[in-house]
Amino acid sequence: MSDAARTLRRPVSAAQLGVWVAQQLDPDSPLYNCGAYLEIGGPVDTGVLGEAVRRAVEETEALRSYFTEDTDPADAPERAEDPRLWQLVVPAEPTSLHVRDLRDAVDPEAAAHRWMNAEMQIPFDLGRGPLSDQTLLLLADDRSFYFHRYHHAVLDAFGQSVYAARVAALYTALLTGTEPPASGFTTLDRVVAEETGYPGSRRHARDRAHWLDLFEEMPDPVALAGRSAGSTHRSLRRIQTLPTTLADRLTALSDRLRAQWPAVAIAATAVLYHRMTGRTDLTFSMPLAGRTSRTSLATPSAMVNVLPIRVTATPETTFTELVASVSRSLADVIRHQRFRGEELVRELGLSGGRQARLGPTLNVVAYVDELRFGDTPAIPHPLSTGPVNDLKINFYGTAASGRGIRVEFDADPDLYDEREITAHQQRLMRVLEWVVGQPDRRIGDVELLSAVERERVLVGWNGESRGVRGVSLPVLFGEQVARTPDAVAVVCGGREVSYGELEAWSNRVARWLVGQGVGPESFVGVVLPRSVELVVALLGVVKAGGAYVPVDPGYPAERKAHILTDARPVLVIDDVAALAAADEYADTPVEDVPKLSHPAYVIYTSGSTGRPKGVVVEHRSVGAYLERACEVYPDASGTAVLHSSVAFDLTVTALYTPLVSGGRVVVGELDERAGDVGRPSFMKVTPSHLGLLEALPEEVSPSGTLITGGEALVGEALASWRAAHPDVVVVNAYGPTEATVNCTDFRIEPGTAVAAGPVPIGRPFWNTRAYVLDAWLRPVPPGAVGELYVAGVVLARGYLGRADLTAERFTADPYGPAGARMYRTGDLARWNADGQLVYVGRVDDQVKVR
Ligand code: AMP
Ligand code: MG
Numbered sequence: 001m002s003d004a005a006r007t008l009r010r011p012v013s014a015a016q017l018g019v020w021v022a023q024q025l026d027p028d029s030p031l032y033n034c035g036a037y038l039e040i041g042g043p044v045d046t047g048v049l050g051e052a053v054r055r056a057v058e059e060t061e062a063l064r065s066y067f068t069e070d071t072d073p074a075d076a077p078e079r080a081e082d083p084r085l086w087q088l089v090v091p092a093e094p095t096s097l098h099v100r101d102l103r104d105a106v107d108p109e110a111a112a113h114r115w116m117n118a119e120m121q122i123p124f125d126l127g128r129g130p131l132s133d134q135t136l137l138l139l140a141d142d143r144s145f146y147f148h149r150y151h152h153a154v155l156d157a158f159g160q161s162v163y164a165a166r167v168a169a170l171y172t173a174l175l176t177g178t179e180p181p182a183s184g185f186t187t188l189d190r191v192v193a194e195e196t197g198y199p200g201s202r203r204h205a206r207d208r209a210h211w212l213d214l215f216e217e218m219p220d221p222v223a224l225a226g227r228s229a230g231s232t233h234r235s236l237r238r239i240q241t242l243p244t245t246l247a248d249r250l251t252a253l254s255d256r257l258r259a260q261w262p263a264v265a266i267a268a269t270a271v272l273y274h275r276m277t278g279r280t281d282l283t284f285s286m287p288l289a290g291r292t293s294r295t296s297l298a299t300p301s302a303m304v305n306v307l308p309i310r311v312t313a314t315p316e317t318t319f320t321e322l323v324a325s326v327s328r329s330l331a332d333v334i335r336h337q338r339f340r341g342e343e344l345v346r347e348l349g350l351s352g353g354r355q356a357r358l359g360p361t362l363n364v365v366a367y368v369d370e371l372r373f374g375d376t377p378a379i380p381h382p383l384s385t386g387p388v389n390d391l392k393i394n395f396y397g398t399a400a401s402g403r404g405i406r407v408e409f410d411a412d413p414d415l416y417d418e419r420e421i422t423a424h425q426q427r428l429m430r431v432l433e434w435v436v437g438q439p440d441r442r443i444g445d446v447e448l449l450s451a452v453e454r455e456r457v458l459v460g461w462n463g464e465s466r467g468v469r470g471v472s473l474p475v476l477f478g479e480q481v482a483r484t485p486d487a488v489a490v491v492c493g494g495r496e497v498s499y500g501e502l503e504a505w506s507n508r509v510a511r512w513l514v515g516q517g518v519g520p521e522s523f524v525g526v527v528l529p530r531s532v533e534l535v536v537a538l539l540g541v542v543k544a545g546g547a548y549v550p551v552d553p554g555y556p557a558e559r560k561a562h563i564l565t566d567a568r569p570v571l572v573i574d575d576v577a578a579l580a581a582a583d584e585y586a587d588t589p590v591e592d593v594p595k596l597s598h599p600a601y602v603i604y605t606s607g608s609t610g611r612p613k614g615v616v617v618e619h620r621s622v623g624a625y626l627e628r629a630c631e632v633y634p635d636a637s638g639t640a641v642l643h644s645s646v647a648f649d650l651t652v653t654a655l656y657t658p659l660v661s662g663g664r665v666v667v668g669e670l671d672e673r674a675g676d677v678g679r680p681s682f683m684k685v686t687p688s689h690l691g692l693l694e695a696l697p698e699e700v701s702p703s704g705t706l707i708t709g710g711e712a713l714v715g716e717a718l719a720s721w722r723a724a725h726p727d728v729v730v731v732n733a734y735g736p737t738e739a740t741v742n743c744t745d746f747r748i749e750p751g752t753a754v755a756a757g758p759v760p761i762g763r764p765f766w767n768t769r770a771y772v773l774d775a776w777l778r779p780v781p782p783g784a785v786g787e788l789y790v791a792g793v794v795l796a797r798g799y800l801g802r803a804d805l806t807a808e809r810f811t812a813d814p815y816g817p818a819g820a821r822m823y824r825t826g827d828l829a830r831w832n833a834d835g836q837l838v839y840v841g842r843v844d845d846q847v848k849v850r
Contacts, residue, residue, distance in 0.1 A: 006091070007088050007089065007090050007091070008061075008088070008089040008187075009068075009086050009087075009088055009089075010061065010065065010086065010087045010088075010089055010187070010188040010189045010192065011086065011087075011188075011189060011192045012067070012085050012086065012087050012192065013191070013192045013195060013290075013301065013302060013303050014195055014305075014340050014342065015156065015290055015302050015303050015304050015305065016085075016087070016153050016154070016302050017085055018340075018342045019032055019151075019152045019153040019302065019386075020067060020085055020126060020153050023126060023153065027123070027126075028123050029123060030120060030121050030122065030123050031386075031387045032151055032152040032153065032386055032387065033120050033121075033122075033123070033124065033149065033150075033151060033152070033384060034149070034150050034151070034152050034155065034156075034157065034160070034383075034384050034385055034386055035116065035119070035120050035147065035148065035149040035150070035382075035383035035384050036147075036148055036157070036160055036161075036164070036380060036381060036382045036383055037116065037137075037145040037146060037147040037148065037380075037381050037383065038145070038146040038148075038164060038168075038371060038378040038379065038380055038381070039143075039145060039378060039379045039380075039381060040143070040144050040145070040146060040373055040376055040378045041142070041143060041376060041377060041378070041379075042142050042143075042373070042374075042375070042376030043141060043142045043376070044136065044138075044144050044146075044373060044376075045175060046097075046099050046136060046138075048171055048174045048175050049097060049136060049146070049167075049171055049373075050095075050096070050097040050099075051170075051174055052167050052170035052171040052174055053096045053097040053134055053167055054092065054094070054095075054096050054097070055170050055180075056163065056166050056167045056170055056183075057092050057093075057096045058092040059166070059183045059185050060163060060166075060185060060300050061089045061187055061188045062132075062154045062155050062159060062163075062188060062299075062300045062301050062302065063130070063131075063132045063150070063154065063155070063163070063300070064089050064090050064091070064092060064129075064130070065087040065088060065089045065090070065129065065131065065154055065188070066087065066088055066090070066125075066126060066127065066128055066129030066130070066131055067085060067086070067087055067088070067126045067127060067153065068085075068086050068087075068088055068127065069084055069085055069086075070084035070085075070086065087154075087188065089188065090129065093130075096134060097134050097135070097136060098133065098134065098135040098136070099135070099136045099138065100115065100135055100136070100137050100138065101138045102115075102137055102138060102139055103138050103139065103140055103141070108138075108139035108140065109139055112137045112139060112145050112147075115137070116137075116145070116147050116149075116383060117383075119135075119147075119149055120149065120383060120384060124151045126151065126153060131150060131151040131153065131154045132148070132149065132150040132151065132154060132155065133148075133149050133150075134146070134147065134148045134149075135147045135149075146167075146378070148160060148163075148164065152302065152385075152386045153302060154301075154302055155300055155301065155302050156287075156290075156301075156302045156303065156304035156385070156386075157287075157304070157382060157385040158289050158291075158303075158304060159299075159300040159301045159302060159303070160300065161368075161369060161380065162297075162298060162299065162300050163300040164369075164371060164380060165369045165371060166183055166185075166300075168371045168372060168373055168378065169181060171373050171374065172372060172373060172374050175373075175374045176374070183298075184295070184298040184299075185298065185299045185300065186295045186296070186298075186299050188299075188301060190295065190296075191291070191295070191296040191299050191301045191303065192301075194291070194292055194293060194296055198338055203338065204338070204339065206336075207336040207338055207339035208339060208343075208347070210332070210335075210336045210339075211307075211336060211339055211344050211347075212347060212348075214310060214332075215308070215310070215344070215348055218283075218348055218350070219279075219281045219282075219283055219310075221283065221358065221359045221360075221390070222273050222277055222279050222282050222283065222359055222360070223277075223359075223360065223390050223391070223415075224272075224273070224276055224277070224360075224391065224416075224420075224424055224783060225390065225391070225412075225415035225416055225420075234388075234412075234413050235384065235388045235410050235411060235412065235413065236409075236410070236411045236412075236413045236416060236417075236418065236421055237408060237409065237410045237411075238408070238409045238411075238418070238421050238422060238425055239406055239407070239408045239409075240406070240407050240408075240425050240429065241404050241405070241406050241407075242404060242405040242406075242407065242429070242432070244399070244404060246429075246432060246433060246436065247398075247399035247404050247405045248399050249436045250264060250399065250405070250432060250436055251398065251399040251400065253435075253436050253439060257320060257323050257324070257439070259323045259324070259326075259327050260327065260330070260366070261364065261366050261395075261398055262330065262364035262366060262395075263323050263326045263327040263330050264323055265362070265364045265395045266284065266286075266309065266311070266326050266330070266362055266364065267311075267319065267322045267323045267326045267435075268319075268428065268431050268432050268435055269284070269362055269393060269428065270282050270284075270311040270313045270322065270326065271313060271319065271322070271431045271435065271443045271446055272424070272427055272428050272431050272448075273313075273360075274313035274314075274315075274443065275431075275443070275444075275446060275448050275774075275780075275784070276424075276427070276448070276780075276781065276783065276784040276785075277784065277785060278774070278775075278784075278785060278786070280312060280313055280314050281310070281312060282310070282311045282312075282313060282359070283308045283309070283310045283311070283358060283359040284308065284309050284311070284358075284359045284360055284361065284362040285306050285307070285308055285341075285358040285359055285360065285361040285362070285389075286306065286307055286308070286309050286333060286361070286362055286363070287304050287305070287306050287361065287363050287385075288304070288305045288306070288307060288333070288334070288337045289303065289304065289305075290303035290304050290305035290337070291303050292338070305337060305338075305340055305341055306341040306358070306361070307333055307336075307337060307339070307341050307344065308333075308341075308344070308358045308359065309326075309329050309330065309333050309362070310329060311325070311326055311329060312325065313443060314444075315442060315443065315444025315775070315776075316442050316444065317442065317443055318439065318440050318441060318442055318443065319435040319438075319439040319440070319441070319443055320439045320440050322443060323439075341358070345358070359390075360389075360390050360391045360392070360393065361389070361391070361392040361393065362392075362393050362395075363385075363392060363393070363394045363395070364394075364395045365394065365395065365396050365397070366395075366397070366398050367398070368380065368396050368397045368403075370403075379403070382394070382408075384410075385410075388410055388411065388412050389412070390411075390412055390415060391409065391410070391411045391412065391415070391416065392408075392409070392410040392411075393407065393408070393409055393410075393428075394406075394407070394408040394410065395407055395408075396408065407425065407428065407429075409421050409424065409425050417833060419833045420783060420833050423453075423781070423782060423783065423833070424783070426450070427448050427781060430446075430447065430448060430450070431446055431448070434446045434447060444776070448780070448781045448784070449779060449780075449781050453781055453782060454779060456782070456835065457771075457772065457779045457780075457781075457782065457831055458771070458779055458815050460835070461763060461831065461835040462763075462764055462768075462769045462770065463763065463764035463765050463766050463767060463768040463769055463770070463792065464766055464767075465766070465767055466766040466767055468623075468624050468627050468628075468766070468767065468793075469623075469627060470596060470620065470623060470624070471596075471623050471627070472542070472594055472595075472596060472600075472619040472622070472623050473542055473600060473619065473622055473623060473626065473656060473660070474539070474542055474543045474589070474593075474594065475623075476623065476626055476627070476660040477503070477539065477656075477659055477660055478503065478589065479660075480499060480659065480660050480661065480662055481499045481500060481502075481503040483662065484499050484662050485498065485499050485500035485503075486498050486499070486500060487499050487662060487664070488664045489501075489502045489659060489664065489665065490502060490532050490535050490664075490665050490667060491664060491665070491666045491667065491668075491677065492530070492531055492532045492666070492667040492668065493531075493668075495532055497532055499662075502535070502536065502539070502659075503587075504587040505536050505540075505582075506536050506539035506540045506543055507540075507543060507585075507586070507587050507588055507589050507590070508540075508582040508583065508584075508585040508586065508587060509536055509537060509539075509540025509541075509543075509544075509579055509582040509585075510539075510540045510541075510543035510544040510589070510590045511544075511582070511585035511586055511590060512540075512581055512582035512585050513540055513541060513544040513546065513571070513582075514544050514545075514590055515585075516570065516571050517570050517571075518541065518544045518545070518546040518570050518571060519544065519545045519546060519593065520545045520546070520593060520594060520595065520598045521547075521598065521599065522546045522547070522569075522570045523546060523547050523548070523549050523567045523568065523569040523570060523599075523602060524541045524544075524546050524547070524548050524549065524569050524570060524571050524572070524573065525548075525549045525551055525563070525564050525567065525569040525571070525572035525573065525574070526538060526541065526548045526549065526550050526551065526572075526573050526646075527551040527552075527553050527560065527564075527572060527573065527574035528553065528573060528574065528575075528576060529553055529576075530642065530645075530646070530667050530668075531576060531667065532667065533576040533579050534576075534646065534667070535655065535665070535667065536579060537573050537579065538550070538646065538655075540579075540582070542594060542600055542601075542619075543589060543590055543593075544590055544593065545590065545593025545594045545598060546570070546594075547598070547599035547600055547601050547602055547616070548600075548601050548602075549563065549564070549567045549569055549601070549602045549603075549604075549614070550601065550603065550645075550646045550647045551563050551564065551604075551647055552645040552646075552647040553574070554645075555647070559612065562611060562612060563604050563612060563614070566604075566611075566612075566614060566800065566801065567602055567614055567800060594619050595619070596618065596619045596620040596623065597618055597619070597620065598618060598619055599616045599617065599618055599619075599797065600617055600618060600619045600621075600622045601617055601622075601649075601652075602614040602615065602616050602617070602800055603615050603617070603647070603648070603649050603737050604647075605736075605737045605738075613799045613800070613802055613805065614799060614800035614801075615737045615738050615796050615798075615799060615800075616796060616797040616798060616799070616800050617649075617737075617740050617796045617797070618796070618797050620793060621740040621793060621794055621795065621796065622652065622656075622740060624740075624766075624767060624793045624794070625652065625740050625741055625742070625765075625794065626652075626656055626657060626660050628765055628766055629653060629656075629657040630657065630660060630661045633657055633682060633705050633707075633731075634661075635681040635682045635703075635704030635705040635729070636657040636658045636661045636663045636681075636682040636705070637658070637661045637662045637663045637681075638663055638664070638680070638681030638682060638704060639663065639664050639666060639677055639678060639679075639680045639681050639682070640654055640655075640657070640658040640663050640664070640665050640666065640680060640681070640682040640683065641654070641665075641666045641668060641669075641670065641672055641677070641680045641683050642654045642655050642665050642666065642667045642668070643668060643669050643670045643672070643683075643685075644685075644686075648710075648737075649737050649740070649741045650684055650686075650709065650710060650741070651684075652740075652741045653684050653707060653733075653741055653742070654682075654683070654684045657682070658682060663681075663682060664677075666680065670685075670689065670692055670693070670696070671692075671696055671697075671700055672700065673699075673700055677700070678699065678700070679698075679699065679700060679701055679702065679703040680700070680702050680703070680704070681702075681703055681704030681705065682704055682705050682707075683702045683705075683706055683707070684706075684707040684708070684709065684733075685706065685707070685708055686708065686709065686710040686711050687708050687710075687711050687712065687713045687714075687717055687718075688711065689708075690708070690717050690718060690721055693706075693721055694720060694721050694724075701725065702725070702728060703725075703727070703728060704728065704729070705728070705729045705730075705731060706725075706728050706729070706730050706731070707730075707731045707733050707745075708730065708731070708732055708733070709732070709733035709734065709735070709742060712758060712839050712841075713732045713758070713759040714756070714757060714758055714759065715754040715755050715756045715757055715758075715759055716756055716757075718730065718748075718754050718759065719753075719754055719756075722748070722753065722754050723753075726750065726751055726753075727750045727751070728750065729747060729748070729749060729750060730747075730748040730754070731745050731746065731747050731748070732745060732746045732748070732759045732760065732761055732762065733745040733761075734761035734762070734837070734839060735790075735794070736790075736823070736825050736827075737796070738790075738795070738796045738809070738810075738823050738825075739768075739790045739794040739795060739796065739823055739825075740794045740795075740796060742765070743764060743765055743768050743770065743790050743792075743794045744761045744762050744763055744764050744765065744768075744770055744837055745761070745762045745763075745765070746759060746760045746761055746762030746763075746836060747762070758838050758839060758840075760832060760834075760836035760837060760838050761829070761836075761837045761838065761839050762836050762837060763835070763836060763837065764790075764792070765792075765794065767792050767793040767794075768790065768791070768792035768793060768794050769790070769791040769792050769813070769815070769816060769822070770788060770789070770790050770791075770829075770837060771788070771789040771790075771791070771815060771822065772784070772785075772786040772787070772788055772789075772829050772830060772831060772837070773786050773787055773789055774786050774787075777789075777814060779815075780830075782830070782831040782832070782833060782835070783830055783831065783832070783833070784830060785828050785829070785830045785840050786828070786829070786830070787824065787825070787826070787827070787828060787829075787843055788825045788827045788828070788829040788837070788839075789813075789822045789823065789824055789825065790822060790823045790825060791813045791815075791816050791820055791821065791822035791823070792816075792820075795810070795821060795822075795823055796823075798810055809823060809824050810822070810823050810824075811824065826842060826843045826844065827839060827840075827841075827842060827843070828840040828841050828842065828843055
């Protein structure tokens with residue numbers, strides 16, 4: 001048997017071993033299928049191409065290999081720790097190129113893409129081979145795609161480009177009848193031999209020390225997406241070519257800064273990430289050729305190494321400075337590039353998929369070979385270069401190449417949709433345009449928003465202006481009394497009180513309170529258990545023109561004492577019997593109070609630090625909230641259950657919305673069954689109640705509208721309740737006490753399933769504005785995380801007796817009408833692509849957000 005016809009056994013590279021091990025976890029997955037096609041814009045001689053491919057395959061061991069494991073450890077004692085993996089290189093087969101004629105297809109190009117995409121899903125068998133195939137897709141007489149599909153275990157993108165160049169050279173030579181140049185390829189054992197001796201060497205020890213030192217503290221991976229997911233073989237790809245003038249200016253800038261184009265590209269991408277996430281410590285994954293000698297660089301093989309590049313970007317950094325520091329980091333990466341990324345991930349104890357935790361991939365392929373098939377130029381198009389973790393950004397080419405610079409975004413479709421990718425890509429273009437024009441300005445000034453986006457986040461997605469009546473709670477309630485005086489207003493422990501009775505009783509209490517000195521701008525502590533009397537007391541206080549300070553009787557004595565001292569109430573009602581003092585008074589309302597500018601209540605919030613502080617909320621805000629609530633929650637006119645403490649403003653929704661729209665308020669428990677109340681049509685809970693709701697018998701389970709609020713809601717928490725109650729409107733309502741109960745909400749309409757991940761908090765209410773701003777109070781682009789600010793009619797007056805704190809949290813609204821204020825919530829949020837707000841977390845919980 002001749003040498004060429006013998007099966008040869010070759011060792012595998014570290015890269016091959018890594019891919020092989022990963023593939024074993026899921027043998028039938030196409031995750032590691034790679035592919036590319038050359039777009040050939042002229043006639044192709046299929047016979048000549050077939051011959052060129054046949055010869056190229058004969059020269060290329062990588063395309064004739066498959067894998068085998070040793071059964072006898074004695075065979076390879078030196079590799080005892082690794083799976084004893086070898087590649088077997090088989091003789092070339094006679095036919096290596098398939099031809100598919102799509103010239104008669106309705107849309108040949110679309111048909112070609114359909115077919116290639118389907119091929120990319122077919123798994124290879126690493127234990128059998130072949131692990132590569134090549135097809136010429138004829139689209140027209142003078143246009144074709146030469147498609148090459150391969151497994152990542154035998155070839156990487158770099159190796160594939162070397163191979164494609166060889167096929168082009170052979171084709172051209174055969175066509176013109178000239179002698180093809182020597183391939184320069186070597187055998188796989190010689191390529192892999194470069195790696196032997198490295199593990200355990202002093203160089204390895206030095207490289208290892210460098211990497212472990214650099215990542216002594218590993219930052220969380222940075223991402224433009226608001227969600228996370230595993231790696232996928234599907235991807236969403238979008239390619240954009242830089243305008244020639246921009247490409248030329250970037251090249252000139254690189255020259256002027258004495259930097260390589262990759263450093264400029266990485267720095268610009270870092271600006272995008274820094275500005276989108278607020279993060280200053282950024283790490284990206286960078287594929288490196290993983291070959292060190294000329295022969296191995298010239299040989300198609302799978303050696304790629306992925307290592308992280310760590311970039312520090314602060315708002316004060318200028319682009320020039322950033323490029324200089326990226327250049328230094330890049331030089332470090334290259335100096336220590338022999339250290340394997342797999343080993344680093346293992347040593348750092350990072351879990352998840354391969355390189356998943358190192359950050360998004362940045363791949364700057366500066367020198368893209370100009371390929372020619374005879375006289376016909378061919379443009380390479382990568383289809384997949386392996387699994388996509390989060391996002392890959394590929395820069396192909398240089399301005400000098402004549403074909404320009406292409407920027408390709410290759411995204412995990414579970415994390416990004418088309419619009420988001422398009423927006424990120426356009427933003428990167430804006431960053432490039434900006435930095436090329438003013439490289440010596442601080443990157444904190446880069447304008448990321450387009451004029452359209454700016455209009456959208458400040459106006460289009462914001463709460464519309466609406467004329468509201470502007471009436472107070474006593475007026476709204478009084479109107480309802482006139483409409484339904486005999487209807488049941490409140491039920492508690494079997495006791496029922498009608499609207500008429502509630503009106504008369506609370507009027508008497510109001511008159512009594514006025515006699516005690518209660519009026520506008522005065523406060524009344526209400527420390528009562530949930531009862532009919534509690535409702536009467538709250539209404540009585542506002543009807544007297546005063547503001548109530550609700551205190552849960554179950555609060556620790558210290559907290560109670562703090563609140564009742566801090567608020568300096570005129571009076572504290574802490575016993576239901578106290579209301580008897582009002583029995584002698586007249587049933588008619590106190591006149592002329594309250595005005596819209598008078599406080600309605602003071603609610604104490606714990607805040608994350610310090611003593612509880614009293615939030616003073618005016619009638620203007622409560623009235624506006626209720627006017628809207630009546631309109632958008634018509635189910636409040638049915639049966640509502642008030643199940644939680646009135647010390648939170650959650651009960652403003654649960655108590656007053658029904659009382660101003662004719663509903664019946666059951667003061668009781670979540671599973672209230674006393675008095676046969678049936679299924680409540682209107683209920684407000686926190687997400688932590690969802691578990692309890694699930695356990696409720698159907699006859700008392702919420703119907704109509706269920707509002708959740710107060711904490712972050714994720715789809716997973718709601719999913720099973722939702723599946724059993726698809727006809728209920730579920731509303732995720734967001735808002736701090738300082739913005740009167742709620743200021744944004746998101747509706748999950750009947751019949752709509754809830755998606756996994758955070759449920760949006762939606763859009764601002766009427767006459768309400770919400771801004772997601774950066775540290776300089778500039779709106780951040782959709783998708784970027786910033787701090788949430790709220791403005792408009794919902795805004796509280798401020799903190800009781802805390803002018804300093806009020807001034808700190810309630811500041812001038814730069815985007816509202818003259819004199820308007822906005823409230824800094826301390827919450828992090830982002831706009832999603834649908835223009836809905838998504839809550840991300842608390843500012844305080846984030847380490848070094850800005
Ligand atoms: P409080 O002032 O006590 O009502 O607390 C308001 C805080 O609760 C907000 O600033 C948020 O941090 C959180 N919060 C309220 N509603 C939501 C919601 N729907 N999703 C996420 N967080 C929320
Ligand atoms: Mg609240």
